Amino acid sequence: xxxxxxxxxxxxxxxxxxxxxxxxxxxSDCLRHDLGLTGTHVGCEHxxxxxxxxxxxxxxxxxxxxxxxxxxxxxxxxxxxxRAAGGGLGPVQQAFQDCHGLQCxxxxxxxxxxxxxxxxxxxxxxxxxxxxxxxxxxxRCTGYQNIVxxxxxxAELIREQEAAR
Numbered sequence: 001x002x003x004x005x006x007x008x009x010x011x012x013x014x015x016x017x018x019x020x021x022x023x024x025x026x027x028s029d030c031l032r033h034d035l036g037l038t039g040t041h042v043g044c045e046h047x048x049x050x051x052x053x054x055x056x057x058x059x060x061x062x063x064x065x066x067x068x069x070x071x072x073x074x075x076x077x078x079x080x081x082x083r084a085a086g087g088g089l090g091p092v093q094q095a096f097q098d099c100h101g102l103q104c105x106x107x108x109x110x111x112x113x114x115x116x117x118x119x120x121x122x123x124x125x126x127x128x129x130x131x132x133x134x135x136x137x138x139x140r141c142t143g144y145q146n147i148v149x150x151x152x153x154x155a156e157l158i159r160e161q162e163a164a165r
């Protein structure tokens with residue numbers, strides 16, 4: 001029996017994309033399997049760990065809980081889209097490198113997208129605010145100290161970039 005496919009239009013990392021997917025295709029699977037964007041990781045598949053977090057119209061969402069057809073017309077930003085305009089590391093990615101905010105890296109894409117969105121609204125966070133901002137993402141390796149430092153460093157990098165404009 002063939003499944004009915006639904007033509008779905010998305011803007012992914014600034015690029016208009018059209019995919020034909022079954023109604024039950026999760027956004028995480030659409031991104032990874034249909035569009036080849038494997039930076040979005042799937043961990044718990046229950047929306048708890050945060051590894052699959054992407055930005056949907058600028059807001060962090062768990063892509064393992066969303067059907068691709070349900071975000072028709074949305075702007076999706078994955079970790080690949082959090083890069084700098086010139087294609088290098090974006091400020092959050094650079095901060096993770098600077099502060100050693102990752103170990104195995106499995107959780108990192110979810111942290112990068114979450115922090116990117118959060119810093120857009122909280123440009124000068126305290127350490128406690130940074131801890132709260134990442135509270136919905138799980139990491140089994142780092143103990144979070146360097147991730148918190150990465151949030152604060154990313155905020156600093158963003159402020160420096162804006163001051164240079």
